[in-house]
Amino acid sequence: MIIQPFIRSLETGSVYALAALGIIIVWRTNLVMHFAQGSMGMFSATAVAFVLNRAGLPLWLSVLAGVGVAVLLGFAVDFSIIRRLKKATAVGKEIITLGLIMVFLGLAPIIFGTDPMQLPKFITSGDVQLGGASISYNALLNIIIGIVITLVLFYILQNTKIGLAVRATASSEITARLMGIPTRTVTLFSWATAGVLGMLAGVMIAPTVMVTPSFMNAVQVNALFACVLGGFQTFYGPVIGAYLIAICSNFLKLYVSSVWGEQLMYLIILAFLLFRPNGLVGKTYIKKV
Amino acid sequence: MENTRKEALRIEKLSIQFGGLKALDDLSFTVYENEIFGLIGPNGAGKTTVFNCITQFYKPDAGHVFFNASDARQRGHLKRRDLPADGEMVDLVGKPVHRIIRYGLVRTFQNVEVIPELSLIDNVLIGAHVDFNSTMFEQALRLPRARREEKKHRAQAVKAMEFLGIADIKDQLAGGQPYGILKKIEMTRTLMCEPRLIILDEPAAGLNNTETEELAKIIHMIRENYHCTILLVEHDMRLVMEVCDRICAISFGKFLATGTPAEIQKDKSVQEAYLGEQEDE
Amino acid sequence: MTATIKPQKAIQAVLKNAHVQFLVFGGLLLLLPVIAESGIMKMSTLETLGFVLIYSIVSIGMNLLLGYSGLVSLGTAGFMGLGAYLAAYTVENLSLSFWVAVFAAMVIPTAIGLAVGAISLRLRNIYLAIATLCISEILMKTFEQLDWFTGGTAGKQSQYPTIFGDKLDRGGVFVVIVVVLVLIMMLTHNIVNGQMGRALHAMRSSEVAAQAMGVNLVKYKLVAFALATAYAGLGGGLYLFFLKSSYPSTWSLMLSLNVIAMVVVGGLRSIFGTVAGAVIIWGVPELVLKKLPVIGSISGLPYIFSGILIIVVIMFFPRGLKGLFDIIVDRIRRLSKKKVSAVPGKSADTTEPTEPEVQP
Numbered sequence: 001m002i003i004q005p006f007i008r009s010l011e012t013g014s015v016y017a018l019a020a021l022g023i024i025i026v027w028r029t030n031l032v033m034h035f036a037q038g039s040m041g042m043f044s045a046t047a048v049a050f051v052l053n054r055a056g057l058p059l060w061l062s063v064l065a066g067v068g069v070a071v072l073l074g075f076a077v078d079f080s081i082i083r084r085l086k087k088a089t090a091v092g093k094e095i096i097t098l099g100l101i102m103v104f105l106g107l108a109p110i111i112f113g114t115d116p117m118q119l120p121k122f123i124t125s126g127d128v129q130l131g132g133a134s135i136s137y138n139a140l141l142n143i144i145i146g147i148v149i150t151l152v153l154f155y156i157l158q159n160t161k162i163g164l165a166v167r168a169t170a171s172s173e174i175t176a177r178l179m180g181i182p183t184r185t186v187t188l189f190s191w192a193t194a195g196v197l198g199m200l201a202g203v204m205i206a207p208t209v210m211v212t213p214s215f216m217n218a219v220q221v222n223a224l225f226a227c228v229l230g231g232f233q234t235f236y237g238p239v240i241g242a243y244l245i246a247i248c249s250n251f252l253k254l255y256v257s258s259v260w261g262e263q264l265m266y267l268i269i270l271a272f273l274l275f276r277p278n279g280l281v282g283k284t285y286i287k288k289v
Numbered sequence: 290m291e292n293t294r295k296e297a298l299r300i301e302k303l304s305i306q307f308g309g310l311k312a313l314d315d316l317s318f319t320v321y322e323n324e325i326f327g328l329i330g331p332n333g334a335g336k337t338t339v340f341n342c343i344t345q346f347y348k349p350d351a352g353h354v355f356f357n358a359s360d361a362r363q364r365g366h367l368k369r370r371d372l373p374a375d376g377e378m379v380d381l382v383g384k385p386v387h388r389i390i391r392y393g394l395v396r397t398f399q400n401v402e403v404i405p406e407l408s409l410i411d412n413v414l415i416g417a418h419v420d421f422n423s424t425m426f427e428q429a430l431r432l433p434r435a436r437r438e439e440k441k442h443r444a445q446a447v448k449a450m451e452f453l454g455i456a457d458i459k460d461q462l463a464g465g466q467p468y469g470i471l472k473k474i475e476m477t478r479t480l481m482c483e484p485r486l487i488i489l490d491e492p493a494a495g496l497n498n499t500e501t502e503e504l505a506k507i508i509h510m511i512r513e514n515y516h517c518t519i520l521l522v523e524h525d526m527r528l529v530m531e532v533c534d535r536i537c538a539i540s541f542g543k544f545l546a547t548g549t550p551a552e553i554q555k556d557k558s559v560q561e562a563y564l565g566e567q568e569d570e
Numbered sequence: 571m572t573a574t575i576k577p578q579k580a581i582q583a584v585l586k587n588a589h590v591q592f593l594v595f596g597g598l599l600l601l602l603p604v605i606a607e608s609g610i611m612k613m614s615t616l617e618t619l620g621f622v623l624i625y626s627i628v629s630i631g632m633n634l635l636l637g638y639s640g641l642v643s644l645g646t647a648g649f650m651g652l653g654a655y656l657a658a659y660t661v662e663n664l665s666l667s668f669w670v671a672v673f674a675a676m677v678i679p680t681a682i683g684l685a686v687g688a689i690s691l692r693l694r695n696i697y698l699a700i701a702t703l704c705i706s707e708i709l710m711k712t713f714e715q716l717d718w719f720t721g722g723t724a725g726k727q728s729q730y731p732t733i734f735g736d737k738l739d740r741g742g743v744f745v746v747i748v749v750v751l752v753l754i755m756m757l758t759h760n761i762v763n764g765q766m767g768r769a770l771h772a773m774r775s776s777e778v779a780a781q782a783m784g785v786n787l788v789k790y791k792l793v794a795f796a797l798a799t800a801y802a803g804l805g806g807g808l809y810l811f812f813l814k815s816s817y818p819s820t821w822s823l824m825l826s827l828n829v830i831a832m833v834v835v836g837g838l839r840s841i842f843g844t845v846a847g848a849v850i851i852w853g854v855p856e857l858v859l860k861k862l863p864v865i866g867s868i869s870g871l872p873y874i875f876s877g878i879l880i881i882v883v884i885m886f887f888p889r890g891l892k893g894l895f896d897i898i899v900d901r902i903r904r905l906s907k908k909k910v911s912a913v914p915g916k917s918a919d920t921t922e923p924t925e926p927e928v929q930p
């Protein structure tokens with residue numbers, strides 16, 4: 001009886017992990033807490049649903065269109081706002097992403113209409129039996145997508161030139177720029193990546209809910225908490241945090257309270273911060289005076 | 290002779306590491322009361338680290354920072370349970386950063402930390418933060434005690450600003466003021482709490498020659514008028530040699546020598562440490 | 571000639587006193603119900619303005635947090651909603667008085683806020699935003715699920731309050747809101763211009779310098795957050811008595827974001843600016859945008875309006891409306907000075923005592 005909820009947790013964990021990866025990439029390269037990750041993902045995912053439902057494109061083509069929308073949004077946000085903010089304070093940048101939430105939440109119904117839409121699963125039917133639990137092919141696919149994309153991103157970060165540039169920018173933007181690393185390209189890349197990851201998270205979770213402007217709220221909150229739980233200092237911490245959160249909340253919902261399970265978990269994480277304020281894999285750092 | 294003088298600050302075997310790098314290594318020195326004491330060393334010697342360890346911004350891995358807080362009771366800034374036993378030196382290591390000033394130890398910063406949105410006098414008044422006894426409710430309702438305190442400290446701030454010759458511009462905003470003025474504001478701010486020991490982190494950095502000369506006078510004036518001890522880190526050798534009674538030289542976090550300016554200038558180990566650098570000064 | 575100028579100067583001096591300004595402002599606001607009753611202004615406009623004033627109270631609290639301390643809370647709407655439901659529960663279910671209701675609406679959210687803040691403010695400022703976001707989600711769920719307390723999605727109904735034995739009507743509650751707003755403005759002015767305000771300034775400007783001056787960071791961050799939460803709870807209580815009902819959907823994240831927008835657009839660290847921000851962010855969409863032809867019926871329009879304003883203000887006018895106002899006043903003053911100095915002899919009497927120039 002454990003396997004079924006565990007697999008389901010891995011599925012939602014993959015969604016949270018992708019969203020959290022977007023947040024952490026933006027955080028590490030821009031030092032901006034990306035509160036609009038969920039709403040930008042919502043916007044692109046709604047675009048996918050719109051293309052699918054109204055233009056009748058097949059799902060894979062719609063998702064491809066969604067990738068385009070997400071990349072363009074990421075570019076637009078970085079190019080027209082974020083890079084012109086060099087003088088703004090950290091709080092100012094945070095508030096900008098809060099402003100972005102309002103813009104995208106307001107824009108989505110205007111552009112795509114106010115009727116809730118539906119997104120189908122990638123694989124509509126069929127399941128495998130595993131230790132007495134039946135797991136749909138689609139759930140397996142979602143888990144695989146989440147893990148594969150995470151691994152590919154880590155490979156890129158660790159083994160390629162652009163990955164090195166991202167890590168250098170993450171450790172010190174100024175030093176990286178002085179060493180000739182095109183930090184502007186890196187931030188552009190990071191916003192676009194965050195956009196695509198958010199969109200994918202949206203497309204993966206959409207079949208279980210309706211596509212409305214608020215359908216990514218829970219993902220946003222969970223992804224932020226995944227970063228808090230995993231710590232903001234590494235790329236892999238938030239991914240671990242995301243899967244842990246998904247597992248915890250699923251089991252709490254199942255065995256403690258179906259209504260309050262998730263809320264209970266937030267409180268547990270807050271309490272956990274008392275003991276490890278830097279998160280699971282966070283290091284303490286020394287502020288230069 | 291030195292044995293009969295009262296200690297103001299005694300650093301004992303202070304060590305701190307940053308990721309394997311020993312920034313301070315078993316460093317010890319003593320500062321006596323009413324002395325102007327200089328801490329010198331080549332770049333990267335760990336001078337500012339010493340300051341940060343004294344004021345508890347860094348928690349040293351080992352060692353003690355003993356501070357003479359014999360007047361802590363009279364100052365009335367500490368809760369009873371935090372008061373040191375009579376006649377004893379207090380070890381500052383492990384104390385919260387914001388409590389250090391309550392023992393009578395106050396510092397300035399290398400890059401001046403002044404609030405641009407506030408007027409100069411309000412900036413100075415921040416130095417009197419620990420002198421306020423009125424609660425937030427008294428302040429919100431402007432009850433008599435809050436008003437009295439505000440008035441008293443404002444007058445005190447004006448006096449301190451007059452002392453440094455900046456009282457006539459007290460109501461101007463700090464933002465956009467020249468560097469020299471901001472430095473003076475930081476110095477004035479340290480005077481508000483009637484300090485026992487003032488730590489100056491590179492007070493002459495960014496000042497021109499005339500301003501540096503004025504600074505030397507101010508440092509002496511502060512000691513005479515406020516009867517306090519002054520500990521300073523400085524790159525400008527002329528200033529150090531001019532104002533300091535005694536100097537401690539360190540290099541790579543290790544103690545080199547201590548003595549009067551004349552003794553330090555003659556010291557072989559100090560000369561070696563500075564070799565090649567002295568030309569620039 | 572000097573005899574005629576002196577009382578003028580005395581009046582000027584009195585008008586420059588912030589407390590006098592707040593009282594005059596309040597006095598002018600009290601005319602609004604009279605105007606509405608005379609039929610010159612619609613009753614619905616008065617209602618919208620009442621909400622503007624309630625949000626002003628809440629966003630003045632947010633300004634203490636955001637403007638003075640540089641902290642972000644995303645739980646404003648949740649705490650406001652909790653205040654509203656607590657007020658309703660106190661009056662309707664417990665049959666207690668208006669005063670108890672307002673007290674409960676302030677104190678209980680503040681206590682919850684303090685607990686959350688005490689955990690999240692220890693390490694990084696941004697943790698407060700994330701923790702309050704989570705608290706607002708929890709509260710939102712509570713509002714929807716806890717039927718005995720909130721009436722669930724069907725909402726909680728209440729009635730106009732009875733104060734000093736008088737059953738108030740809508741205009742009466744408006745008067746109460748004005749009185750509370752003026753009091754809040756005065757108290758906040760005193761707080762930010764005293765020791766505590768300076769400590770908050772020091773903390774935002776440089777945490778290390780503030781600590782060296784003896785400012786206990788966690789304590790002051792907590793106090794600022796507690797005040798913001800108390801103001802939000804108070805605003806929620808007033809909201810309930812003004813609207814006589816409360817629904818879960820009101821207390822969404824969007825409201826919290828709107829409150830931040832009011833502060834940013836109106837002007838960080840300015841009390842009157844915050845009120846102006848509330849007028850722009852709440853008043854303009856309700857009174858102007860929704861009545862526009864064609865685009866007025868679009869539901870997302872107010873959000874886009876606030877969102878774009880936030881971004882534009884942070885990018886180009888970091889001091890908000892207050893900054894714009896200062897620039898305009900400065901221009902006018904300079905123009906009038908030029909005119910005055912064109913008539914020599916008179917200038918000595920009429921120009922204000924100029925501040926000493928900054929020495930370069």
